[in-house]
Amino acid sequence: MTDEDVAPDQGELAITRTGDRLRLAREAAGLSLADVATRTRITQRHLAAIEKSDFSELPGRTYVTGFARAYARAVDLPEAEIGAAVRQELEDDEYGSRPLYEAYEPTDPARLPTARLTWTLVIVTLLLASAYGVWRFLSVEPDEALIAAQNRAADESEAPQSDAAPATATKASAVAANAPVVLTGLSEVWIGFDDATGKTENWRTLEAGEVYQVPPAYIEQFTLRTSIPQALKVTVGGRDVGSIGPASTLVKGVSLKPVDLVAHTQGGAAATPAGPRPKG
Template structure:
């Protein structure tokens, strides 16, 4: 009876894990693990854990997959096939996973803000601060705005019809129009009569005008931008209340009072008829 020849059983080497394949590819290219960490911004301890298939050292399954994908790209390996194998490994051995809640890791390239995004955030913060400061200056402190960059011009005194009064002194036509026009945006101004009753109050836009009512008793003005208000009497310009960056308050704005301010001998605050110049 002939003996059958013995058939040698084929032995197959165990398949390499994902971590072992990454390690082998890295060594074949002569790359140190520290280089991979520097290029991918993944902590080196996490790369060691991946190569050792010790996924419990990683924050979560998501990190294991994300880090492995980035590692494979640096080594120019086929990502999809490696990730399929990794998912199979993670599914077969749940003990490899870290079940603790995920936390932010500086080395995770998917979660680290880009430099462009960081600059954008800083710029947005600066713009927010500037906008808030400008709003405060305009709304809560209207007199703190900068003086306008305008060329100084010599005041022009309006030629207003002065009807002689009964005592022989010139008088102003009571029907003459006094108009204030804002030359800047957001010019806060308040007009009120002698009793303190408000006639008009607003943040005037550039080009916006207000005409003093002819029947107003002792109209006065309060503003933080006297230099921004152009004044005309019966269509003719007169000097502004002030060319300085200051707050003026309780200044009479009748045609007679404004013309009195324009006289060479009249100076702000020198006579009760010209009103008080209050600087805060």
């Protein structure tokens, strides 16, 4: 038997990662990374990381699936399927990175660990398990059902404002309806613009110090969302209106109209908790 009889067809290697599917779909469509970046408003380095399935290069877990779905939409792949595949790969990578432990099997009574060593190992194991539990809690990505439930809870918990509400309304009404709305990244931050149905139509990433003036058409048609409110500075007519929500909390449905923005931040509008975002 010759080598030619057993050599596999190098042109038919199996695609095992979602990034490969996205890259091949892009190439089949004759698109460059720059083309996809223009369509999705996602930086080329993040798109390249997705193609390599190198998710450690992306800002966080929530961004991984969001960026992958946007990429899929840009190259006509089913975004829900791609999002599910990426989440599975994240789980598989996480499982594969866990340390393996071998059970201690003494063969000689003289090798048995002392009581002090045994208790030390037990305590260390408990600490590691607790740390993993905390990390798992902080890194888990809420699904759409959980976010919807949290939205309902936030809506139901909203109560009429106190006597300070008229003062807030007065301040908001003093803002010009056509005042420019400017977003500035205090650190790298992902922002999205949702249509009237709540579907995110446009994304972009602001680098630290990057300034983005919201187009008038966006102000009229879309609302703002972000999961890192503390990394985003919002100004209306050159005036800093303060944070649009609590730190590391999913904020969405924020009206971009100048009067609404001032009322939202000064009135302490509720945000939708998304859990602390993973480190990225």
